[in-house]
Amino acid sequence: MDFSPSGWAAEFDPSESTGQVVWRPVERWSADGDALVADERRGCLLEARALKGFKRLVSVGKVVGAVPAAPGWKLKLWDDDKDDATAYEVPIAAWIVDAGGAMSPVPAGSDSYLEPVLRQRSEIVAPE
Structure with a gap:
């Protein structure tokens, strides 16, 4: 992932189906400063670190x-x-x-x- 709205991306463990690292853009930050990513199934923003497989945040282009x-x-x-x-x-x-x-x-x-x-x-x- 090269760009995101916030300038940050969340890295997750590799996908079991493809074996490739999963990247999700950080859409914004919570009031407490937590990185929020979109959960497509739930239709809402969730804390990246609370999701299964979260590894780290990486700076990307904004x-x-x-x-x-x-x-x-x-x-x-x-x-x-x-x-x-x-x-x-x-x-x-x-x-x-x-x-x-x-x-x-x-x-x-x-x-x-x-x-x-x-x-x-x-x-x-x-x-x-």
Whole structure:
């Protein structure tokens, strides 16, 4: 998890089905200072440390804004970091701005959910 509304994420033990670490964004803090995460089944916020498998809190980027990208900006992505032949370009739909002022490109996707590319080899391509 790279961003959350609070700038923090809760780490939980790996999922039994996938074996991957489970991350949940800290949505906000309680009046007592406890990290609150969404419980999808109950439909409410719960203290992260009270949930099964809680390990720790980790600082992540805090999104403070989003800016639409000007036409022509593209993101070059690689399916395989070591193979240049796997490169392809997609238009940049927006820029995510974090609390430190850094901007991350958000590529246009085929679905309605946009997210920044952070862990994949990428290169920003300026308009011609």
